Amino acid sequence: MGLEIDDVGVVAGGRAILHKVTARIGAGTMVAVIGPNGAGKSTLVKAISGERRPALGRVRLHGDDVSTLAPADLATQRAVLPQATSIAFPFTVFEIVGLGLRQRAGMDAAARRQEVQRALAAVDLEGFGERLYQRLSGGEQQRVQLARVLCQIGKPVKDGRAKLLILDEPTSSLDVRHQIAVLSIARRFADGGGIVVAVLHDLNLAVSFSDRLMVLQRGRLVADGAPEELLEGPMLAETFGTGMVIMKPPGWARPAVLPDLPRILP
Numbered sequence: 001m002g003l004e005i006d007d008v009g010v011v012a013g014g015r016a017i018l019h020k021v022t023a024r025i026g027a028g029t030m031v032a033v034i035g036p037n038g039a040g041k042s043t044l045v046k047a048i049s050g051e052r053r054p055a056l057g058r059v060r061l062h063g064d065d066v067s068t069l070a071p072a073d074l075a076t077q078r079a080v081l082p083q084a085t086s087i088a089f090p091f092t093v094f095e096i097v098g099l100g101l102r103q104r105a106g107m108d109a110a111a112r113r114q115e116v117q118r119a120l121a122a123v124d125l126e127g128f129g130e131r132l133y134q135r136l137s138g139g140e141q142q143r144v145q146l147a148r149v150l151c152q153i154g155k156p157v158k159d160g161r162a163k164l165l166i167l168d169e170p171t172s173s174l175d176v177r178h179q180i181a182v183l184s185i186a187r188r189f190a191d192g193g194g195i196v197v198a199v200l201h202d203l204n205l206a207v208s209f210s211d212r213l214m215v216l217q218r219g220r221l222v223a224d225g226a227p228e229e230l231l232e233g234p235m236l237a238e239t240f241g242t243g244m245v246i247m248k249p250p251g252w253a254r255p256a257v258l259p260d261l262p263r264i265l266p
């Protein structure tokens with residue numbers, strides 16, 4: 001059954017900010033949501049995660065409406081890395097990542113500790129457990145949040161049902177090596193049978209890591225399909241309002257895309 005998004009519309013401040021978005025996303029799929037600033041990407045992922053109840057339409061995960069599922073049930077089936085997270089108290093990294101395990105029953109302290117260590121290792125933050133979150137760099141904080149989300153979600157499939165991992169700009173503060181490391185984690189989650197919905201700004205990472213691109217513009221889903229298909233034609237250039245060059249570097253499985261700088265620069 002997977003994730004079913006039906007005619008979802010969101011209204012905020014008296015204005016429709018998302019219009020009639022419909023999509024089906026099956027197990028084993030990684031979708032990248034792309035689009036200009038303010039297009040409605042975060043709004044869409046909040047509707048998908050159950051954080052924002054749509055004014056119209058609905059979102060179902062394996063048949064259950066996400067806006068009516070009990071929070072504890074939802075927390076075992078999907079995890080969300082928000083676009084921004086502010087932490088007001090002096091928590092350690094270990095404490096923040098451990099928050100991800102609140103809903104996981106039947107783990108003793110040693111098992112929890114091991115799970116947190118494993119998540120920290122996955123995001124290349126071994127040995128950071130005792131550090132204060134607020135004193136870390138933006139990119140380190142972002143990876144701590146991802147570790148928390150990985151602890152919450154656990155394995156990609158439970159009882160034959162794909163779990164849902166939602167990442168809103170997970171690589172925005174990361175250096176290139178960590179961008180690739182984080183998206184590789186997401187890719188493995190999908191390859192393991194889960195569902196990933198990731199908002200991304202880097203078009204090359206979106207094209208290379210995802211099975212499918214959903215393109216939003218002014219609150220509407222203007223394209224939805226395989227990356228190679230969407231790169232053909234003028235759609236991306238029109239959506240982002242900037243000329244693009246599409247090329248196929250030798251040995252690359254998928255095309256690469258660059259802004260057409262010589263034509264753009266004065």
Ligand SMILES: Nc1ncnc2c1ncn2[C@@H]1O[C@H](COP(=O)(O)OP(=O)(O)O)[C@@H](O)[C@H]1O
Pocket residue numbers: 012013017035036037038039040041042043044
């Ligand atoms: N709670 C809100 N009240 C009013 N306007 C909102 C609210 N949330 C988002 N918006 C507006 O909706 C549009 C889409 O926002 P958002 O989904 O955050 O865009 P994106 O993530 O694609 O950059 C923006 O114009 C934003 O200002």
Ligand SMILES: [Mg+2]
Pocket residue numbers: 041042043083168
């Ligand atoms: Mg956003």
